[in-house]
Every structure is written in structure tokens, then in C-alpha cells.
Amino acid sequence: MRVPLLDLHEQLRPLRDELLAALTEVLDSTCYIMGPKVEALERELAAYCQAGGAVGVASGTDALLAALMALRIGPGDLVLTTPYTFVATVGCILRLGARPVFADIDPVTFNLDPALAGEVLARSEHRGRIKALLPVHLFGQCADLAPIMALAEEHGLPVVEDAAQAIGAVYPWPEAGGQVRWRRAGSVGTAGCFSFFPSKNLGGIGDGGMITVADAALRERMRIIRVHGGEPKYHHPLLGGNFRLDPIQAAALLVKLPHLPAWHRARRRNAARYQELFAAAGLPEAGAVVLPQAVYAPQAKDDEQLDHHIYNQYVIRARRRDELKAHLLHHGIGCEIYYPIPMHQQGCVAHPDWQGAGFPEAERAARETLALPIYPELTFEMQAQVVEAIADFYQK
Numbered sequence: 432m433r434v435p436l437l438d439l440h441e442q443l444r445p446l447r448d449e450l451l452a453a454l455t456e457v458l459d460s461t462c463y464i465m466g467p468k469v470e471a472l473e474r475e476l477a478a479y480c481q482a483g484g485a486v487g488v489a490s491g492t493d494a495l496l497a498a499l500m501a502l503r504i505g506p507g508d509l510v511l512t513t514p515y516t517f518v519a520t521v522g523c524i525l526r527l528g529a530r531p532v533f534a535d536i537d538p539v540t541f542n543l544d545p546a547l548a549g550e551v552l553a554r555s556e557h558r559g560r561i562k563a564l565l566p567v568h569l570f571g572q573c574a575d576l577a578p579i580m581a582l583a584e585e586h587g588l589p590v591v592e593d594a595a596q597a598i599g600a601v602y603p604w605p606e607a608g609g610q611v612r613w614r615r616a617g618s619v620g621t622a623g624c625f626s627f628f629p630s631k632n633l634g635g636i637g638d639g640g641m642i643t644v645a646d647a648a649l650r651e652r653m654r655i656i657r658v659h660g661g662e663p664k665y666h667h668p669l670l671g672g673n674f675r676l677d678p679i680q681a682a683a684l685l686v687k688l689p690h691l692p693a694w695h696r697a698r699r700r701n702a703a704r705y706q707e708l709f710a711a712a713g714l715p716e717a718g719a720v721v722l723p724q725a726v727y728a729p730q731a732k733d734d735e736q737l738d739h740h741i742y743n744q745y746v747i748r749a750r751r752r753d754e755l756k757a758h759l760l761h762h763g764i765g766c767e768i769y770y771p772i773p774m775h776q777q778g779c780v781a782h783p784d785w786q787g788a789g790f791p792e793a794e795r796a797a798r799e800t801l802a803l804p805i806y807p808e809l810t811f812e813m814q815a816q817v818v819e820a821i822a823d824f825y826q827k
């Protein structure tokens with residue numbers, strides 16, 4: 432049996448008729464730019480993400496770009512982020528003429544290490560030049576937002592959460608009296624940026640994105656920037672772009688959004704099954720693999736149903752990773768490396784300052800990580816086959 436990394440047919444089958452009806456509605460309305468579907472999705476997504484409001488945009492990349500533009504990031508500015516992410520995070524900084532500065536990642540979560548971020552912020556050459564913090568909630572688990580927000584407050588900086596992979600993931604926000612309030616990705620920072628790329632937990636039938644933002648004035652700026660910076664029409668006080676969300680995508684996403692909690696649950700169930708299957712095969716104990724950890728889960732029995740990790744990707748560390756990947760692909764098991772080259776070593780990013788500086792944990796992650804199938808409709812038998820194939824590889 433083949434086990435694909437992702438099988439969208441399985442998700443499509445039960446939703447097909449409803450999706451066709453929603454798409455037909457848009458077609459027949461002849462409202463093809465913005466309109467009620469986009470507005471409805473903005474409302475529903477803002478409510479789901481516990482955010483004050485949301486702005487629909489054309490992709491996760493445009494969400495990041497428009498958010499940084501609204502925050503007036505420009506030439507000469509520095510933005511502090513992680514070197515271990517998808518290129519869009521860093522590409523948007525560079526496209527504005529700004530430059531990324533990196534702090535290394537936490538080896539357990541693969542997310543920006545707040546202590547190292549603090550050290551970078553404290554460096555004299557960065558004083559006054561770092562204009563925003565851009566943590567990424569990689570693979571579906573929030574970066575450690577409380578210390579990141581504390582740094583932002585100390586230095587007077589906005590925080591843009593790259594939540595492209597983490598829609599609905601919760602973070603244990605510390606409240607007075609030692610209490611915890613679970614806050615969803617994109618509701619903590621100044622803005623949250625989401626992607627509806629089809630492989631995301633909430634995926635469209637093409638590109639799409641959203642910015643969550645509580646501040647009404649900033650939200651308005653983002654809305655203006657989304658349509659060429661035009662307000663009123665054909666007057667352009669701001670430089671913007673065509674960052675509009677397509678109503679066809681909004682219509683499809685409105686059909687899918689009510690299913691998101693169940694899909695998150697299924698992904699968490701699949702992660703728990705992997706945990707059992709890998710343990711039964713003795714692979715973590717043998718040092719062959721390191722399994723992903725949901726570091727915020729669970730704080731109490733009542734919290735078990737919360738989406739501490741939404742497992743957009745199930746990423747293990749593996750000994751002899753490249754050979755294992757070839758072995759799995761040879762046996763019909765989908766897997767992928769997210770990401771093989773950290774940002775500071777990418778051709779489009781490389782800067783003399785970073786040569787030799789090194790971010791050892793990001794570089795080690797790039798050498799060791801491998802994403803396995805985790806999509807909601809994956810069966811127990813398929814997961815057993817994945818683990819069996821991995822066990823076979825290490826027995827050879």
C-alpha cells in the first residue's frame with residue numbers, strides 16, 4: 432500500500448457537493464473581487480483565532496508582506512527572525528529593502544529561542560535598528576510567545592506572528608496568580624499571518640491568506656495596502672499592492688472552516704498513534720529517531736482537547752536521514768525535508784555578516800529532520816506501515 436505524504440482526495444470526497452454549491456454561488460453572483468464571501472471569512476476567522484479582526488489577502492506571503500508594510504518596515508531596517516523557516520518569512524523582509532537578523536532555534540520545538548533573541552537584541556550594533564520581531568510557529572506549534580512579547584515590550588517593538596502553519600494552535604499565556612489563558616496563534620502579537628496553501632490544516636483550492644490584527648487603525652492600513660494603497664479609490668496615500676483574497680477561495684474556506692477542529696483532533700490522534708508505534712518498535716530508545724514534542728500539552732486533564740500542536744507537519748529527527756528518506760520513497764511512503772537549507776545559507780539571503788556566524792541548531796535541524804504523513808484521514812494501518820518501514824531501515 433502506498434502512503435502519500437498528503438492525500439487531499441480523502442478530504443475532498445465528503446465535501447465535494449458542498450464545495451461545488453459554494454463555488455457555483457460565487458460564479459452566479461458575478462461578484463468576483465472581494466465581496467460577501469471574503470467579508471464572511473474575515474469575520475469567522477477573526478472569531479476562531481480570538482483576534483479583534485482580520486484582513487483577507489492573496490497568500491500567506493502577501494499576509495507577511497502587507498503586515499510588514501503596514502508597520503512601515505523599509506530600507507535600512509532590521510527584522511529579527513528565525514533562520515529555520517520557509518523562505519517567505521525572510522523573503523518579505525528582503526523585498527522591503529530591510530534585512531533579517533537571526534537568532535538560533537530551540538532544538539526541541541524548532542522555533543525561535545527567546546533567550547538567544549534577547550542576546551541579539553542587546554547587541555550594540557542592532558540598537559535602534561531592529562524594527563520588528565517575526566517569530567514563526569513552525570510545523571503547527573506556537574513559538575514561546577510570553578518571553579518574546581516581553582522582549583518586544585522592553586524594546587518597544589511590534590511582533591508579527593508567522594502563523595502560516597499554525598492556525599488554531601494554542602499557547603499557554605501566563606495570567607496573574609499563576610493562571611494560564613489559552614490563546615490562539617495570531618491573537619498575541621501585533622499581527623498574525625496565515626496561509627491557506629492547500630497543504631495547510633485549513634487549505635484552500637489555490638492560494639489564499641489572512642492577517643489577524645486587533646488594532647483597528649493598523650487593520651485599516653492593511654485594508655488600504657491590500658488594494659494598491661488606494662483610499663479613496665484612485666487616491667494613493669500609501670504604497671500597496673494587489674493583495675486581495677479571491678472570493679472563490681473564501682467560499683471554499685467557509686465550507687472547510689467548520690471541519691477544522693475535527694481535522695486538528697485527527698492529526699493529534701495520529702501523532703499519539705505514532706508515539707505508540709515508534710515506542711513499540713523501540714526506535715526512539717535506540718537513538719534512531721527523535722519524535723516531535725508538544726511542549727505545551729497538557730497542563731491539566733481538562734486541557735487534553737486543546738490544540739497545543741496542530742501538526743501541520745509531523746517532523747522527526749532521524750539518524751542517516753537522507754538514506755532513510757530514499758528508503759521510504761523507494762517503499763512508496765511519502766516524506767519530505769522541511770527545510771534542507773537554513774535561511775542564512777540561502778543564496779537569496781546570504782550576507783557576509785552571516786558567513787561563519789552560524790546558527791548550529793538550525794543547521795543541525797536542516798541535516799536531521801524528516802516530515803512523515805500525518806494528514807487527518809491517515810489510517811492506523813498506514814501509520815503502522817510507515818513505522819515498520821523505518822524499523823526495517825534501521826535493522827539493515
Ligand SMILES: Cc1ncc(COP(=O)(O)O)c(C=O)c1O
Binds near residue numbers: 490595625640
Ligand atoms: C512558515 C511559512 N510562512 C509563510 C508561508 C507563505 O504562505 P503562502 O504559501 O500561502 O504564500 C508559508 C507557506 O508555506 C509558511 O510555511
